[in-house]
Amino acid sequence: MKRLLFLVLMLGLIFAANADAALRINTPEGFVGRNSPVFTLNTTGGDTYGLRDKPGYVYVLEFWSIACSACKIAEPVLEAVHNQYDSQGVRVVGVNIADTAAAIQQYVSRAGLTYAQVVDRIGNVTSLFKVYATPTIVVIDRKGIVRDVHVGLRAGWEQQLLGLVSQLAEEG
Amino acid sequence: MRRNALLALIAVGVALMVLGGLRGDYWTILANARTICLSCIGIE
Amino acid sequence: MAITRPISPRRTVIQAAATAFANSGFPALKMCPYPGLNCYACPLASVACPLGSLQNFFVLRQIPYALTGLFLAVGAAFGRAVCGWVCPFGFLQDILARIGPRRKRLRTQRGSWLRYVVLVGVAGLATYAVGAPLFCKLCPAGTLQAGIPQVILRPGLRGLIGALYWAKLAILAAFFVAALLVKRPFCRFVCPLGAIYSPFNRISLMQLSVDRTACTQCNACKHVCPVDLCVYQDPGSDSCIRCLECTRCPAVKVSWRGKAVSEPATLTQ
Numbered sequence: 001m002k003r004l005l006f007l008v009l010m011l012g013l014i015f016a017a018n019a020d021a022a023l024r025i026n027t028p029e030g031f032v033g034r035n036s037p038v039f040t041l042n043t044t045g046g047d048t049y050g051l052r053d054k055p056g057y058v059y060v061l062e063f064w065s066i067a068c069s070a071c072k073i074a075e076p077v078l079e080a081v082h083n084q085y086d087s088q089g090v091r092v093v094g095v096n097i098a099d100t101a102a103a104i105q106q107y108v109s110r111a112g113l114t115y116a117q118v119v120d121r122i123g124n125v126t127s128l129f130k131v132y133a134t135p136t137i138v139v140i141d142r143k144g145i146v147r148d149v150h151v152g153l154r155a156g157w158e159q160q161l162l163g164l165v166s167q168l169a170e171e172g
Numbered sequence: 173m174r175r176n177a178l179l180a181l182i183a184v185g186v187a188l189m190v191l192g193g194l195r196g197d198y199w200t201i202l203a204n205a206r207t208i209c210l211s212c213i214g215i216e
Numbered sequence: 217m218a219i220t221r222p223i224s225p226r227r228t229v230i231q232a233a234a235t236a237f238a239n240s241g242f243p244a245l246k247m248c249p250y251p252g253l254n255c256y257a258c259p260l261a262s263v264a265c266p267l268g269s270l271q272n273f274f275v276l277r278q279i280p281y282a283l284t285g286l287f288l289a290v291g292a293a294f295g296r297a298v299c300g301w302v303c304p305f306g307f308l309q310d311i312l313a314r315i316g317p318r319r320k321r322l323r324t325q326r327g328s329w330l331r332y333v334v335l336v337g338v339a340g341l342a343t344y345a346v347g348a349p350l351f352c353k354l355c356p357a358g359t360l361q362a363g364i365p366q367v368i369l370r371p372g373l374r375g376l377i378g379a380l381y382w383a384k385l386a387i388l389a390a391f392f393v394a395a396l397l398v399k400r401p402f403c404r405f406v407c408p409l410g411a412i413y414s415p416f417n418r419i420s421l422m423q424l425s426v427d428r429t430a431c432t433q434c435n436a437c438k439h440v441c442p443v444d445l446c447v448y449q450d451p452g453s454d455s456c457i458r459c460l461e462c463t464r465c466p467a468v469k470v471s472w473r474g475k476a477v478s479e480p481a482t483l484t485q
Contacts, residue, residue, distance in 0.1 A: 029372055067204055067275045069348040070211035098203035121203050133208040152210045152376040175474030178292050178421050185289025192282025202247035204272050205256040205264040213257045213362050214353040214384045215376050
């Protein structure tokens with residue numbers, strides 16, 4: 001009897017450990033369908049910018065760095081989304097994970113990008129979202145739920161992003 | 173090359189490593205090494 | 217004077233320990249550039265690759281003070297010894313050389329100038345011009361340590377694989393096969409990091425000296441040399457990785473500039 005109890009206890013512990021590990025989100029894709037982590041960061045101009053600043057907005061986050069050449073491919077698409085949907089309550093924000101505010105400002109003005117840029121050189125928000133690679137794009141709906149995560153830009157990502165943003169912009 | 177000149181060169185190297193630290197070089201290295209740049213390593 | 221054992225166990229242990237340290241999975245050290253070639257994107261990497269970091273600085277148009285200082289200090293002291301003792305990719309090639317056939321190809325240092333072309337052309341000028349770390353895109357060490365494991369560990373990345381990834385795999389496979397047939401092919405002909413350390417060999421504090429009266433030109437030193445260098449012909453060669461395998465012959469010694477020549481290593485056969 002004692003041996004059986006012991007066995008059940010061990011199995012229970014193993015199950016609990018496994019369940020715990022399984023429930024942990026260790027990639028950003030794991031956030032899809034769940035509440036987005038709440039964050040506040042500084043923009044390149046020094047103002048604060050937070051997820052809860054404007055509740056009820058759609059957020060499109062791009063985790064990027066200047067040295068990342070694939071991120072450059074995403075830029076014009078994000079700029080287009082910003083221009084088209086800003087008035088409909090969609091906030092596009094570039095979360096730079098590696099560079100200084102000054103370097104970002106210089107790069108952004110040269111590239112002609114007008115959407116918001118925040119600085120996460122310390123990496124807190126990056127680890128909050130479990131971002132492990134750039135570019136990573138996270139789309140959050142008006143209720144604060146993560147609806148889509150792109151890690152890298154695979155074929156058809158533009159259509160997927162634009163389609164989702166237009167759908168979310170019409171919601172609520 | 174004379175020994176003292178080499179020791180001076182090593183000292184210059186160490187000084188540059190310190191100077192780089194003051195200028196935030198190690199932060200730049202860490203910030204870029206913390207996450208994977210997919211295009212840089214040839215996956216993207 | 218013959219050296220009978222092909223490789224010294226002490227160096228193998230140090231190489232293995234260095235590889236384990238650089239990939240111990242504690243990312244806190246990633247602000248430190250490692251002196252040898254170890255991809256920062258390896259899932260277990262605990263250090264940053266100096267060559268990858270250098271290319272990043274070129275891309276960002278920043279002067280790499282700290283990295284330059286590291287190369288200067290290490291090179292002026294030890295020359296290319298990093299390659300012989302702490303580089304994981306060099307370690308791999310040494311292992312492959314032992315597994316492969318005894319008779320190797322490309323046994324002269326001809327063509328080893330190619331690595332300078334890779335350094336200046338690919339990792340330097342082209343990277344600066346294009347604005348992306350071009351050597352990293354092709355680096356076989358990166359493919360082995362990061363490109364393959366990341367794609368295995370992260371299913372989400374598999375959809376991204378394209379022509380470049382297959383080209384990288386082909387390059388890695390080619391070097392794998394080559395390292396069985398040729399001693400350290402990557403180090404001798406391609407590695408830009410080795411190219412940075414190489415010129416320091418001629419001037420470094422650490423030197424190899426050959427006792428001409430004791431040397432019988434039996435070529436045992438060349439036989440044990442991981443880069444197929446005929447040591448007695450050119451002990452200060454920029455191809456030498458300062459592994460000190462040849463110092464097991466009493467005619468070859470490590471010397472330090474300005475100091476008396478150290479006692480010869482005892483024959484431990």
